Amino acid sequence: MDLDGSVQVSASGLRAQSLRMRIIAENIANADSVSTTPGGDPYRRRVPSFQSQVDRATGTNGVKIKSIESDKGEFKRLYEPGNPAANAQGYVLKSNVNTLVEAADMKAAQRSYEANLNAIEAAKTLTMRTLDLLK
DSSP states (O other): OOHHHHHHHHHHHHHHHHHHHHHHHHHHHTTTOBOSSTTOOOOOOEEEEEEEEEETTTTEEEEEEEEEEEOOOOOEEEEOTTSTTOOTTSEEEEOOOOHHHHHHHHHHHHHHHHHHHHHHHHHHHHHHHHHHHHO
């Protein structure tokens, strides 16, 4: 694989991890949300899935987001009969987002993003050194 191909692979990783971090940030922002209507469903955690993508022009494999799906996990139930979002039994459903899981996912996405950025920087450095040798 040439340097341009390695940069393209790393750039696809940057795009995928950037979107992953935005989804995680959205999950964290909605972690304490409740339904806007009595007995309704609150925010449901979203999870991205990745797939390999082949660039036929360069023959390189990259990565892209395949889909963004809702987590089918159970909602948290709190007994708050005075809450406007409470159902007939007085329970309020809260989001199924676990902030500790999201923080761990964010750290992994951040590290992956940094690794792709470092790979691009290494390719850039190699290109500059090659140009210096050709002078």
